[in-house]
Amino acid sequence: MTLNYEFMLETFVESLKGIPVTLLITAISLLAALPLGFIMALVRDGNKHKIAKAILDVYASFVRGVPMIVQIMLMYVLFPDILSLIAKALHLPIDIYGVPNIAYAILLFVLWTTSFLSETFRAGLHTVNKGQLEAAVSNGMTTFQGYTRIVIPQVLTNMLPVLCTNTNTLIKMTSLCFAMSVIEITAIAKIAAGNNLCYVEAYLVTALIYIIICFTVENIFKFMERNVSKKYKRLAAG
Amino acid sequence: MLEVRGIQKHFGDQHILKGIDLSIEKGDVTVILGPSGSGKTTLLRCLNFLENADCGEMTMDGRKIDLGRASAKDKAFVKDRTAFVFQNYNLYNNKTALENVTEGLILGRHMHKDEAIKTARVALDKVGLSDRENYYPSQLSGGQQQRVGIARAIARNPEIILFDEPTSALDPELIEEVLSVMRKVANEGTTMVVVTHEMSFAENVATKVVFMDQGVIVEEDTPQVIFTHPKEERTFSFLKNIIHDTDYVI
Numbered sequence: 001m002t003l004n005y006e007f008m009l010e011t012f013v014e015s016l017k018g019i020p021v022t023l024l025i026t027a028i029s030l031l032a033a034l035p036l037g038f039i040m041a042l043v044r045d046g047n048k049h050k051i052a053k054a055i056l057d058v059y060a061s062f063v064r065g066v067p068m069i070v071q072i073m074l075m076y077v078l079f080p081d082i083l084s085l086i087a088k089a090l091h092l093p094i095d096i097y098g099v100p101n102i103a104y105a106i107l108l109f110v111l112w113t114t115s116f117l118s119e120t121f122r123a124g125l126h127t128v129n130k131g132q133l134e135a136a137v138s139n140g141m142t143t144f145q146g147y148t149r150i151v152i153p154q155v156l157t158n159m160l161p162v163l164c165t166n167t168n169t170l171i172k173m174t175s176l177c178f179a180m181s182v183i184e185i186t187a188i189a190k191i192a193a194g195n196n197l198c199y200v201e202a203y204l205v206t207a208l209i210y211i212i213i214c215f216t217v218e219n220i221f222k223f224m225e226r227n228v229s230k231k232y233k234r235l236a237a238g
Numbered sequence: 239m240l241e242v243r244g245i246q247k248h249f250g251d252q253h254i255l256k257g258i259d260l261s262i263e264k265g266d267v268t269v270i271l272g273p274s275g276s277g278k279t280t281l282l283r284c285l286n287f288l289e290n291a292d293c294g295e296m297t298m299d300g301r302k303i304d305l306g307r308a309s310a311k312d313k314a315f316v317k318d319r320t321a322f323v324f325q326n327y328n329l330y331n332n333k334t335a336l337e338n339v340t341e342g343l344i345l346g347r348h349m350h351k352d353e354a355i356k357t358a359r360v361a362l363d364k365v366g367l368s369d370r371e372n373y374y375p376s377q378l379s380g381g382q383q384q385r386v387g388i389a390r391a392i393a394r395n396p397e398i399i400l401f402d403e404p405t406s407a408l409d410p411e412l413i414e415e416v417l418s419v420m421r422k423v424a425n426e427g428t429t430m431v432v433v434t435h436e437m438s439f440a441e442n443v444a445t446k447v448v449f450m451d452q453g454v455i456v457e458e459d460t461p462q463v464i465f466t467h468p469k470e471e472r473t474f475s476f477l478k479n480i481i482h483d484t485d486y487v488i
Contacts, residue, residue, distance in 0.1 A: 128331075129326070129328070131324055131326055131328035132328050132329070132330055132331065134288055134322075134324070134328060135322070135324060135328035135329070135330070135390075136330070136341075136342070137288075137317075138286055138288060138317060138320075138321070138322040139321070139341070139342030139346055139390065139394065140317060140318065140342045140343075140345065140346015140347060140394070141341070141342060141345045141346050142345075145345050149330075149341065149345070150330045150332065150333070150341075153332045154331055154332050157332065
């Protein structure tokens, strides 16, 4: 078997144009899911908001239990129909079907990442002893300040390796967005593959691009880990 | 200064505090003794609203508070006038010794940063840790961590400092450095309530010893009386068990 190298190079360059879309979905999902995931973790771990907790538990099971591709199809096929029914019922002059697909993709991935990260944060919250929050509150801080100044920085630090894996998982998951006609890396390669009947080449190129992205992300996280541990060990020798 | 009446607390079916009356005067060093499970720690935590009592009444600086229905303002009032030293120090692990002290001053007291640092340095000096202000808790020994915990408490200049078994988590050779800091704080006239098993501290530093068992105060008196002529049989048998040198008691 010979590979069409010329096609591979062309597709590689062409697919790079999908990176902004991939990174946009990833970045918005992460930025939104960081606070939302924390709130979800706190509600699910706490005992105060029983109804919210029950709903979020079901939601977490749904996100964990339903394959991503099925979730994407539900969001892409079913959700706009529901929205347009609601819009019609409320006589809202909105063209639901005019909403760009990427909006649905972002919404889905924000929801997915929130649930995904909430599990990470739940584990992370257990790495910080509750006494520190008590100390913060008895020292005059509000509970919110206790979380944002004391607990959450430690959770993020302790969970950096897991967050790295989470981020890479998210990036790779966005490749399924081609199924909802969002033109990102995978979609561009797939279209090129179909036009030229060069599937193997296209998938190899796609794999290469994702490896490069994920490798970069991994190193960014490694850099952060090093910096954090340096900060805590800076004076250990002194 | 601080007076509580009829504090009751349940955890589920367990009746932990069965009506506690306690009054603390300015400058008192009150030591609470008692077997584990007697409710000492719970009582201390209720005084600072780390735990909410089921019912009871508190009077602090003339402010009357119904403990069963304390408002957020009531709690803030009490928290602002008390400080808590924890059994496992509970230092903020992501903050240096200095930041552990300043954090509450800046956020809780709205103190200016420079002033907070100045206050914190005085407090760290008092506990003998001036040279460790930039160390993170993980770089400090247990005794040093607890001293930072005490510095964090005294820096707030509270009316009462509540100590919850401050030396129980420490290696024996580290206990003394913490006790000597506590003695120093006591000698400066700070009002303290201390839950501890350190009998020497109770005997030599306390102005009042309270013996608790099964959620009630069995007996309270000066250390001289408690350690030499306890009136209650339960106090006597507890002390006898704890202080092996029985000649010492009575």
